[in-house]
Amino acid sequence: MTLRTRSKPRTVVITGASAGIGRACARAFAADRNRLVLVARGPAGLHAATTEAEKAGSPVCAILADVADHRACEAVAARAEAEFGPVDVWVNDAFVSVFAPFTEISADEFRRVTEVTYLGYVNATRAALHHMLPRDHGTIVQIGSAIAYRGIPLQSAYSGAKHALQGWHEALRCELLASGSGVRVTMVQLPAVNTPQFDWVLNRLRSRARPVAPVYRPEVAARAVRYAADHPNRREYWVGGSTTATLVANALVPGLLDRYLARTGIDAQQDEEPHRADTPDNLWTPADAARDRGAQGRFGDEARGRSAQLWASQHHGLLAAGGAGLLGVAAGTLARRR
Template sequence: MGATKLRESVVVITGASSAIGRATALRFARKGATVVLTARSESALRQLASECERLGARTLVLPADVTDEASSHELAQLAAGAFQRIDVWVNNAEESLFVGLQDTPPDAFRQRVETHLVGYLQGARAALPTFHQQGHGVLINVSSVFGTLGAPYQNAYATSKYALRGLSETLRQEGRDALVRVVTVLPATLTTPLLHQGASATHKRVKPLEPLYAADRIARAIVRSARHPKREVYVNGAAPRPRLLSTLIRRPLRPAAPASSQPLAPTPSAALSAPWRHSTPLRTGLLLGLLAVPVLLGWRWLAHSRGYFF
């Protein structure tokens, strides 16, 4: 979409029922965009649609399983049919799992790869024909900083996020239209339900390292990327320093307090934020020593010019 206005643009958002997807829908709605909302929970989507409409946006609710090819193509056809075009497609579905590699059930690993990689692939295959036909469009794949450096006890999540970066780069290389852009957004740790919801077989309570960032901050980067697409956008200072960040992530890993929930039993939620607000001890951090890395202020300008977003 280049630097054109967002008002009256048509935006499809997958995983729209909670967290980043929900915040992104509200951000686009405030800009006057038409938002097409999809996820598995129709009730959560209906609630979100009402909020977007109160902001003056047109909406379309289309519950779908993004990992299913037929569902993804139907989603694109219905969206384009209703509004005559699709300007932005945000691939955002998320599902986490906290468990060591040897204890990861194959089906659980496969399910996360289906969500984070196959689902995004199906979204791209559904959106790109419309983009090429109309001569423009922005595909935004929401990955993670773990797509650059991995994460202990998140083997399925990190593996699929790594692969997603490869998919995004391949799509860029295959691109035949300069006005069809592919953006990868890589957030750091958020105050979303992802860690709270993530199924766990570690019998440990999962607590992230601070500082944590609100989903709306990631949504702001996504909306900005729709107007000014760059190849990769690192959010909240999560600029890649793989060797340093990998070391910082490993060092805080120590036994955490036992969790009360059953292993591999995610908690459903349509919330925008997770239930932690206060200081989290470093020794219990399972994720992101990298958030000590919004390092030197002198890097800020350089990072921004290369596509990093703070």
């Protein structure tokens, strides 16, 4: 997919910008020399992301902040507007997670995942809307997941947060539509992505955590986010055939999918290599505080660089028209044969 370069730079805020998908998004938006406000907890990763964007020609305002703190989100929005003027696009990506059976996750840990992965989006969106609504302009892109529709074992805290995010996003979108607002919100539902998260989530499994195959490169996700920011009238975009298959299966045969994931989901999220109990995690403190982790994880050999489903999600109108055309041709052919 070739992306059109915009002639007019925008002010873009990205949370979770120091690594993984957020880092890839920073690179994608920097390609158009947008004015970037990069938000993260880790100083080393944030510094590296800032350096990359500035080398690409983007002015950058880097802010150390935890989105679980609503006051910090309000301060980010205020500083973004003061530095670069009105915020045009806000991308919510920051999250934390725990890989463990539900009974092995403490109440504090579960709350922390919820406060960052769900309420962090809520806090940041509220801060963005405070500035966007009065001028009736702006786009907010939420980074979602197939897990927003389909919970999986060993990720109960993350599954719960993403489900909550989905319900809240739908309610907010309805409210904006009802008010006739020019502010747009959209969501990008992602498959498994090759990011560093699997090496820094809090892990209580016997082995190292891994994404459920197939795995995609973070640049695929970033292209989807950038496209969604340019085309925010769609309620959501699906990336990856696995996302589509999961969502369709969950809608049609959820009980069967429960049993399938119970049988395969636990082993599919673990490598053969044992997990070291002393491995640092980023639940309470950033894992990239002293060392940059970049956008890529350790699964580069298997990560896919393209998604046919993303193209289909972006061109559903064209596909529908093509399908209708084919049906028309078929109907005409049958009529002539009669």
